[in-house]
Amino acid sequence: MAKKPVQFRLNGDEKAVFAAEGENLLDVLRRGVGDLTPKFGCGQGTCGACTVIIDGEPRLSCITLAETVEGKAVSTVAGLADGARLHPLQDAFMRHFAAQCGYCTPGMLMAAKALLDRNPRPSREDVVDAISGNLCRCTGYEAIINAILDAASGASQNARRV
Amino acid sequence: MPLRVETYDRIEDAARALSTNRNARVIGGGTLLMRGVNAGVQGFDTVIVVRGGQSREIQSDGARLEIGAGVTMASIAANADLAFLAPAARVVGGPAVRAAATVGGNLFARPPFGELTTALLALGAQIHYVGHGTPQSIDDFLRERGRDRTRIVRAVSVPRIGDPSAFRFVKVTRVAPKGAAILSIAAHVPMQGGRVTGARIAVSNMGPTPLRAIGAERALEGQPLSDDTAQRAAAAMMEGLSPLTDELASEWYRREVAPVHLRRLLLPNHGR
Numbered sequence: 001m002a003k004k005p006v007q008f009r010l011n012g013d014e015k016a017v018f019a020a021e022g023e024n025l026l027d028v029l030r031r032g033v034g035d036l037t038p039k040f041g042c043g044q045g046t047c048g049a050c051t052v053i054i055d056g057e058p059r060l061s062c063i064t065l066a067e068t069v070e071g072k073a074v075s076t077v078a079g080l081a082d083g084a085r086l087h088p089l090q091d092a093f094m095r096h097f098a099a100q101c102g103y104c105t106p107g108m109l110m111a112a113k114a115l116l117d118r119n120p121r122p123s124r125e126d127v128v129d130a131i132s133g134n135l136c137r138c139t140g141y142e143a144i145i146n147a148i149l150d151a152a153s154g155a156s157q158n159a160r161r162v
Numbered sequence: 163m164p165l166r167v168e169t170y171d172r173i174e175d176a177a178r179a180l181s182t183n184r185n186a187r188v189i190g191g192g193t194l195l196m197r198g199v200n201a202g203v204q205g206f207d208t209v210i211v212v213r214g215g216q217s218r219e220i221q222s223d224g225a226r227l228e229i230g231a232g233v234t235m236a237s238i239a240a241n242a243d244l245a246f247l248a249p250a251a252r253v254v255g256g257p258a259v260r261a262a263a264t265v266g267g268n269l270f271a272r273p274p275f276g277e278l279t280t281a282l283l284a285l286g287a288q289i290h291y292v293g294h295g296t297p298q299s300i301d302d303f304l305r306e307r308g309r310d311r312t313r314i315v316r317a318v319s320v321p322r323i324g325d326p327s328a329f330r331f332v333k334v335t336r337v338a339p340k341g342a343a344i345l346s347i348a349a350h351v352p353m354q355g356g357r358v359t360g361a362r363i364a365v366s367n368m369g370p371t372p373l374r375a376i377g378a379e380r381a382l383e384g385q386p387l388s389d390d391t392a393q394r395a396a397a398a399m400m401e402g403l404s405p406l407t408d409e410l411a412s413e414w415y416r417r418e419v420a421p422v423h424l425r426r427l428l429l430p431n432h433g434r
Contacts, residue, residue, distance in 0.1 A: 004167070022165035022199045022209060043200045045193050045259055057236070057261040063196035064262070065189060067167060067211060111258065132340050133256015 008069045010035065011079025019066035026050045026061035029076065037077040037106045041135070048134030051107035051114075052076050058114035060133075077106040080113070089113060089151045096147035100138035107134050112148045122152055165199060169211040176212045177292040177314045186210050188314055191234065191262030193255065194271055216266055217317060220244065228290070228319040231266030235259070235278065246323040250281035250348065253333040256340050266315045270307065273367045273406055274342040279304075280372040281331050283364035284348035285320045292316045304371040328352045330427050334419065336410070343367060344411045345420055347375075349427055351382060358382045363395075363424070367416060368403040377401030378424060392428040396421035 003018035010033060017032040029035045029052070038061050041049030045063040052061045053075040080087035086094070089112050099105040108131055115122055115130035122130070127148045128141075136144060168186075170176040180186050186208035189195050198204030217230030220241055227243055238244050238251035239260065254263055254277055268278040269289070283304065288297035292314040300318070323329045330349045335341040343366060350362045361382040363375040377398030385391040405416035 021167045024196060024200060044197045045255070048256065048258065051258050058258040059262055060193070060258045062200065063192050065167070065192050065196060065199075065209070065211065067169060068189070068192070068215075070213075111256075114257070130257055133258050 004067060006066050006070055008071065009073045011075055012073075017066075023066045024062050025052070025059075025064040025066045025069055025074070028066040029061060029074075035076050035078050038110075039103055039106055041103070041107075046135070047104070048107040048111060048131075049104055051110045051134060053110055053114050053117075056114070056117065058111050058130075058133075075110070075113070077109050080109065087113075088154075089116070089148065092147040092151035093144070096143045096150060098139060098143040098147040104134055104136040104138075108136065108144055112144075112151070115148070116152055120152060122149070124149060127152075164207065165204070166208045167211060168208060169213055171213050173212050173216065173292050173314060173316070176210050179210055180314055181312045183208055184312065187311070188212065188216075188266070190216065190232065190264035190267030191259075192267075193259050193263045194267055194275065216264065216314075219317075222322065225322055226319050227322055228317045229265050230317050231264060231269075231315045233265050234261060235263045235268075236261045238265070238278070243322070246326055246329045247278070247281055247320070249331045250278050250333075250346075253277055253335075253339045253343075253346075259340075265318055269303070269315060269318070270311075273370065274344075274408060274410055276366055276372055277331075277333055277343060277346045280346045280364045280366040281329075281348040282318060282320065283372045283374065284331075284350045284362045285323075285329065286350070286362055288319045289315055290317045290319065301374070304373075307371055323350075325352075330430075332423055332427050334423055342410060345405075345416055345423070346372075347420070347424055347427055349424070351387065351428070353387070356386055357384050358387060358391075359384070363399070365399075365403065365420060365424075367406050367408075367411075368420075369406070373403060375399045375401075375403065375424070382428075387428060389429060392425045395428060396425040399424050 006019045007016045039049035041047035045060045050062040185206050187206045188210045216232030218232045219230045221228045235251040235254045239248045287300040289303045290297045333346040334344045346366045348364045351358050361379045363378045364372050366372045378395040381395040381398045399421045405413045407413045
């Protein structure tokens with residue numbers, strides 16, 4: 001099968017890969033680039049485990065045709081932490097026990113980051129809507145919602161400074 | 163089926179390619195098309211990509227609004243001029259789906275999807291094609307949808323709804339708001355002199371495309387929007403409609419609950 005070159009920025013770094021005809025972005029990220037943080041769940045755009053941010057918007061990488069991200073900026077969980085210093089959302093997820101099996105966590109974090117980038121002081125309803133496309137079969141969502149609200153309030157950053 | 167992806171810089175070139183290949187599909191946000199591609203059972207052999215996407219413009223000439231085929235559900239939900247369409251756009255998937263899913267893609271959505279198209283049918287939308295000056299009514303578009311896939315939709319246009327109560331929409335689902343619809347109903351009920359004039363009721367999952375509930379429209383026409391009228395419209399709603407049976411609901415269930423939801427939609431404050 002013919003492959004086509006695709007160039008995009010991933011977490012700030014330029015990437016150039018060859019994508020098979022019809023290959024989705026999730027496969028390109030995991031197999032082509034080696035970024036294993038976005039997860040394969042349903043492959044149908046239903047579970048949200050593959051959520052990434054493309055040009056500032058939350059997107060499902062499993063139903064994004066790889067060729068359509070040519071020239072765009074893609075963000076994944078791999079780009080959240082600054083070395084050993086966790087992103088406030090990651091810190092809040094840890095403190096609120098917002099992950100159990102952890103499979104949904106990368107998608108949840110990126111859905112939450114897309115929300116906070118656009119709306120730094122969301123209401124609880126805003127948070128519920130922001131993760132409404134992300135399934136979690138472990139936590140019952142409460143811990144995740146509380147973690148996102150906590151991160152938005154700046155509590156995580158304050159906690160880290162202590 | 164081996165898949166070929168063709169990318170075009172100009173939409174006119176993409177339209178030419180589509181017109182000569184019945185097994186090609188134009189990709190919008192990909193939220194529906196890529197499901198088939200991932201499963202390897204897409205039923206087409208070529209995906210046509212318009213570089214940079216299709217038109218994301220929303221234009222107004224006063225009485226009508228033209229929405230580019232590349233406008234996303236998120237953009238509709240955020241646009242003040244299209245506030246009447248927001249209830250239909252907001253229930254299409256979660257935020258990541260709404261950021262990608264386009265008007266053009268939704269027009270071709272198969273059951274149980276296609277909430278926005280149900281709303282557009284009730285609004286009497288017009289479909290505008292690339293390279294064709296004459297628009298097509300959405301009724302004709304949906305009738306021919308399965309047969310004629312050789313033209314690219316450039317935009318849809320809808321009347322501007324001045325009175326928000328004249329247009330109502332409900333999606334019935336087991337997992338609100340993002341779950342697939344058991345059914346959705348859109349009702350355009352303009353009032354003149356206290357009576358319904360020019361009612362259009364559209365409902366999804368009653369056939370391969372959203373369909374008009376002609377019986378309900380007839381019951382409403384020329385009548386005040388009263389409890390009696392709503393009851394009569396609900397009783398006549400299923401005339402000529404054949405609800406689907408799928409994993410979400412049976413034909414029987416859809417036939418039983420659709421009139422209940424229409425009555426509630428027409429009289430939202432009834433019994434509260």
